[in-house]
Amino acid sequence: DAGVIQSPRHEVTEMGQEVTLRCKPISGHDYLFWYRQTMMRGLELLIYFNNNVPIDDSGMPEDRFSAKMPNASFSTLKIQPSEPRDSAVYFCASRRTGGPGTDTQYFGPGTRLTVL
């Protein structure tokens, strides 16, 4: 089975430009998560969806960040306008609903974003 797919794998852009990161979760998974990883802050959750509905976006840093999940097989994380401090690796993860102790999340390979 294909794992979580993210694109692009690397993105270099200039400050002020719009950036769109894409994620395809594992088929059949009904939860989708967006994380950001930096040296300073480590790995932190930005937002997660359940059945395509945003449940908790408290980790989204500011209004410049937005995330959508138009269907069960696709999600985007958009930054507009981008700033150098947004440079990080962005991970997407997914999991399926199950009983207690079935909270295993499966992570994609990440998108390394560099904002100049």
Add this chain to the structure above:
Amino acid sequence: DAKTTQPPSMDCAEGRAANLPCNHSTISGNEYVYWYRQIHSQGPQYIIHGLKNNETNEMASLIITEDRKSSTLILPHATLRDTAVYYCIVKGSGGSEKLVFGKGTKLTVNP
């Protein structure tokens, strides 16, 4: 904030067992202990999880103390490919789906 405490780094000789400790003294009755690892430049990878019984799978074993305030992840025969940052995470079922990753333990397996 992470509910766990781990040593920042550990070393292990190739072929030997790697024992990674984790303290979670404030764990509550319905919270599970999860272990993930992150090999350089890759996404985190699930290893194992448990509630109160010891668990074993093809990757590792998880030993949880009787009072559940600490646990140990055991890689029985560490290889160079096991060099990674290992994260111990406590999470309950139900409620928020948030996984809180602390700083983890950087395990270096030496030849």
